Amino acid sequence: MRIEYRLTLKDYQEASQAHFKSNRFIYLLYWFGSIAGIAFGVFLILVSIFSSYKDYFFGFVMFTCGIICHPSFNLIQSYLNRQVWKSQPLLQEAMNFEFTQEWIYQKSENFENKLRWKIYIKFLETKNLFVLYQVSNVFNIFPKRAFDSDEQIEEFRELLRTKIGTPC
Numbered sequence: 744m745r746i747e748y749r750l751t752l753k754d755y756q757e758a759s760q761a762h763f764k765s766n767r768f769i770y771l772l773y774w775f776g777s778i779a780g781i782a783f784g785v786f787l788i789l790v791s792i793f794s795s796y797k798d799y800f801f802g803f804v805m806f807t808c809g810i811i812c813h814p815s816f817n818l819i820q821s822y823l824n825r826q827v828w829k830s831q832p833l834l835q836e837a838m839n840f841e842f843t844q845e846w847i848y849q850k851s852e853n854f855e856n857k858l859r860w861k862i863y864i865k866f867l868e869t870k871n872l873f874v875l876y877q878v879s880n881v882f883n884i885f886p887k888r889a890f891d892s893d894e895q896i897e898e899f900r901e902l903l904r905t906k907i908g909t910p911c
Contacts, residue, residue: 744895744899745840745841746890747823747837747839748837748838750835750884752824752828752835754872754886755834755884756824757870757871758872759824761872762874765867773815774907776812777810779809780805780808781806782809784807784808784809786802787802787805788803788806790802814877832845833851833853833854837851837852838850838851839851844906845860846859847860864879865907865911866903866911867911868910872884872887873885873887873899873900875903875907
């Protein structure tokens with residue numbers, strides 16, 4: 744099976760977001776921190792309203808931090824993804840891949856690789872991508888649009904399950 748594609752910034756951002764969400768502990772900690780900040784802020788405001796202690800400031804600060812945490816993190820992550828994208832021109836090159844039962848052949852304008860399947864330890868599938876991990880923070884991105892048909896996507900998915908295992 745052969746595919747050819749050029750990654751887009753949108754592909755890279757989707758893979759990065761999937762990678763972040765795949766680390767469930769960090770992802771849940773992030774959500775817990777946002778919710779805890781909101782809840783603690785509301786608690787402090789209520790304590791200030793219903794007691795003789797009338798200092799609303801810290802409650803508003805905690806509440807605001809909890810509210811802002813989620814969208815600001817997404818903005819920061821999006822900004823960092825764009826910076827990585829701009830600084831890594833190899834990500835933007837046209838890529839050619841050939842997948843066999845034994846090897847993955849990778850070729851672009853500036854490099855050529857012949858990889859064994861065993862270098863991949865896990866994979867993710869998103870709506871538009873396959874993300875194959877060599878180690879926990881190093882991955883290859885394969886857009887589904889690079890495949891000729893839904894049948895070829897299914898064939899690739901089965902190849903991944905055979906060679907790597909179930910998606911994480």
